[in-house]
Amino acid sequence: MSTSKAKQDASKTAPKKPAQMSGAEIIIKALIDQGVEVIFGYPGGAVLPIYDEIFKNTDKIKHVLVRQEGGAVHAAEGYARSTGKVGCALVTSGPGATNAVTGLTDALLDSIPLVCLCGQVPTFLIGTDAFQEADTTGITRPCTKHNYLAQSAEALADTVHEAFHVARTGRPGPVVIDIPKDIQFAKATYHAPKPQAAQNYQPKTTPDAAAIEAAVELMANAKRPVFYTGGGVINAGPEASALLRELVRETGFPITSTLMGLGAYPATDKQWLGMLGMHGTFEANWAMHDCDVMINIGARFDDRVTGRTDKFSPDSHKIHVDIDASSINKNIRVDIPIVADAAQALRAMLEVWRARKYKADKSAMESWWNQINKWRTKNCLRYTNSKTVIKPQFALEKLREYTNNDPRETYITTEVGQHQMWAAQFLEFNEPNRWMTSGGLGTMGYGLPAAIGTQMAHPGALVIDVAGDASIMMNIQEISTAVQYKLPVKIFIMNNHWMGMVRQWQELLHGERYSNSYTESLPDFVKLAEAFGGIGLRAEKPDDLDKVIAEMLKTDRVTIADICVEQTENCFPMIPSGKAHNEMILSPDADKFDKSLV
Amino acid sequence: MTKTSSTSKKSQSVYAPSALHEESSSHTLAIVVNNEPGVLARIVGLFTGRGYNIDSLTVAETNHEENTSRITIVCSGTPAVIEQIKAQIKQVVSVKRVRDLTTFGPHIERELALVKVIGSGEKRIEALRIADVFRARPLDSTLESFVFEITGTTEKIDAFVALMKPLGLKDVSRTGVAAISRGLHSI
Incomplete structure (x- = not known):
């Protein structure tokens, strides 16, 4: 009896061994800890251990079975875009992963935070042209923000946590984790998420104060300013939209936005010019062309927005706020580059504008708005309705x-x-x-x-x-x-x-x-x-x-x-081939379209 | 802000290419990356994917404890393209630091080459004489061949290789450029 008691005591005092879990269990636990509620996916041989864990955790994590993996990634994108959270997809090896590629590329270009888990053939079969093997990390390298090939079950939890951190911070984007089947089975210990600050990847989010001051001073002296905003404002969260509205209203400047930025500023507001670009409104594109100060918040001077770059807004000083430094001076040279999160930059701009008691030049703004209202009378979206055919x-x-x-x-x-x-x-x-x-x-x-x-x-x-x-x-x-x-x-x-x-x-x-x-x-x-x-x-x-x-x-x-x-x-309207913003064609002038341009 | 006149040639694409005419120049970039699988492919893929040129590339682990490697890339482009290359490399998650040694200040660039020359008689003697002038060291020799080791700038090695051509140059293996800044600064 005494010996058995001694044994009990020993088991109490001995350092507790952390619980061992399978790789698949670790993945699901990590997803739950990352706040994933819904996962869009399609099963297959190389992800069956993970599906087994989903089966056991239906109360904690909901799986939506799509009909093709491409659908899973787009569904995760819709989920992410409409919530601001990281979307999550789960696909099998080989064709599962290759079907996901379009969605991953889509998320990369539109900066949608996603984590896509892919099954992979077991480690010992990698490189043998095994059934449903594809070089997933190789294929997805150029179409993801980052990707991982899981090397061991022990590192799996940290990899999943880091993947979510990378997907959601900085310029958001898709992250792939390729997980060989043997690692899904292997036993290891689970690690809880590290605090954000302890992660290796630390993108710059706070704006340079001097650049903000210079930008706001430029804005205060502007005669023909325009805000040009993009998806970066949406990605920076609802707070960024609220700050944008405050800044736009306090300055009284007109605002236009890219396709991706719609909704950040209310379309029913009187300062709203409509979308800009190839099929943007007449007033938005002309305001961009004729402005003297352009304030770009979270847009990337895409070719569908700029039209012909050497004729793009020729007389303006340009301020560009972007969280991605590589988007600055990529297509259009700017005068004041600001690498920052849109919300932080907008807040800093508002603070400076208020602290210095800036007011927009009243008479200049009046004539600028008169000009804009003249452009608006073009009523560029009008169309000829019909009683017999649905337009x-x-x-x-x-x-x-x-x-x-x-x-x-x-x-x-x-x-x-x-x-x-x-x-x-x-x-x-x-x-x-x-x-x-x-x-x-x-x-x-x-x-x-x-x-x-x-x-x-x-x-x-x-x-x-x-x-x-x-x-x-x-x-x-x-x-x-x-x-x-x-x-x-x-x-x-x-x-x-x-x-x-x-x-x-x-x-x-x-x-x-x-x-x-x-x-x-x-x-x-x-x-x-x-x-x-x-x-x-x-x-x-x-x-x-x-x-x-x-x-x-x-x-x-x-x-x-x-x-x-x-x-x-x-x-219509449409900016024809090789033309600038001020050369757009409206619907009634469609016959003026120079068809010889291409 | 740079403003240039538009090209007169009619564009075949929807939007005309940017008409910036700037001189292309060569830059040496030192990149410290996490030594993990695929990291070199990430950097190289970025160059091919975006249409940038690599003139030389060197890579090896440089800090075993920190598990970091150093990639030295010599690339060429207009100032705008070089800025883009640096910005694009910086945003790769596996990249820790990027430094443009060309704009950073004085720096040293060296390349090592192994050069095999086959010949006999007067040509063989001449090859050895030139090697001596260039401080190239014979590493291997048969009665009809030499393998020289030469270290120096890319230009010096180019010159040596050009001189060896008429003397029976058979094979060249070059390391590509390794570069480091002068003085107290490190990257």
Whole structure:
């Protein structure tokens, strides 16, 4: 008896060995500790141990089974963009990982924080051309912010924690962790997340005070200033949008934004000029061209925004706030570069503006706004409506009317093409994180899975994918996912039977040779929705729109509204090939389009 | 701000390329990275992916305790391109430090080459004589061949190799440039 007591004592005093867990258990625990609630994925041989852990932890982590891995990554993007959190995807080795590549590239270009876990063949099979083996870290190196090949179960927890840290800090982006199957089985100890400050990766987020002072002084002396803001403001969180609104209102300056930045500043405000760029508004692009001080917050002078770079805003002094130093002076030389988080820079700018009691030059601002109002009278988004055919612009105006009157929060996703540009022009975004679109990569097929991710994050909200008939076909299989998880996503297809933007370019730039841009055998979208277990509606005449949209908003299941729109409508305004902001073409002048330019 | 006139040639692309005309120059970058799998591929891939030129590349572990390697890259481009290259490299998560030695101040660059020359008679003697002038050391010799070791700047090695060509140059192996700043500063 005494010996057994001694044994007990010994076991009490001996240092406690940390609990051993399998690699797969460690991954799931790390995800939970990182605040992951939903994971979008598709199982396969090389990730089965992780799926086993998901099976055991359904109360803590929800898995959404997509129909193709590309859908998983876009869904995670929609989730991330609409919440500000890091999206999470889980795919198997080989084809699972290669299918994820488009979504990863999309997230890289649009700065969406993502962690994508990929299964990999066991360590001892790597390099043998094993079944479903692909060089995932090699393939994803240029399309991720960072990637890892897990080397041991012991390092796994730290790797997952670091991946989340890298994805969410600095300029956000996608991070891949490739995990060989033997490491998912191996036993090791779990490590809790380290504090942020203890991580190796520490991007600069605080602005240089002298640069901020110089910037604000430039703003105070501006005669024709304009704010040009981008997705960086959205990524810096709701606080950045709030600070931006304060600064814009206190200065009284006009503001425009990129496609990715819509919603950071309310579209219904009088200082708002609309989106800029290739299909931006007349007033926004002219203000950019004629301004004397440009304040770029979190935008990256993308080629679709600048037009011809040597004629881009020739007489302005440019301030550029970006968290990514490599975005500064990349496409356009700027006068005051500020590497910082948008929220921190905006706060610092507001402080200086207030402390120095700056006021904008009143008479200069008055004549600047007079000029802007003159540009506004162009009414650049006007279109000729029809009583017999649904104009896509009219359909979106109707959609806007109905969503404005809906008590629910509205989230819009889009595919890519004409419908995307019309949605950006005609729908109004008054809050950040309500607009999910593929800006940088221009990924057709993004909208439906992104809507699924958005609806998972906001179950009670109204989530609408504004789609085109060609784009929606690229990830149509995800309707099945929406049905399985009872997600009442609305798919508003602007159906013109064409790849509208391709058709438009062929008409305007390629001698009306419509090579392979017409889809001769589209499915019946109403029957298609029903076949998947959803609801299908169709509007063929302008008079049908009210009924169809009202019905669509009422349904409790995934719903396709097939809106049969004018087939040859073009998206205007448009900055033609090789032209500057002040050379844009408006819809009534479409015949002036110089088709010989290309 | 640099402003230049536009090119007169009509562009074939939607947007004309930037019409900045600046002189291209060579820069030597010292990059300290975490010594982890794929780190060299990250840096090299960045150059190929964005269309930058690498003239020379050297890499080896330099601090075993900190697990860091030093990459020395000689690249060329306009000042704007060089700035972009540095900014792009800096944002790679595995990169700890980047220093442009060319703009940083006085620095030393050295390259090592192994040069095999095959020949006999007068040519063989001449090769040995020139090697002596260049302070190249014969590392290996047969009755008909030499392997010389030569250390120096890229230009010196270029000159030596050019002189060896008519004397029976057969094979050259070069390390690429290793570089370090002069004086008290380190990167």
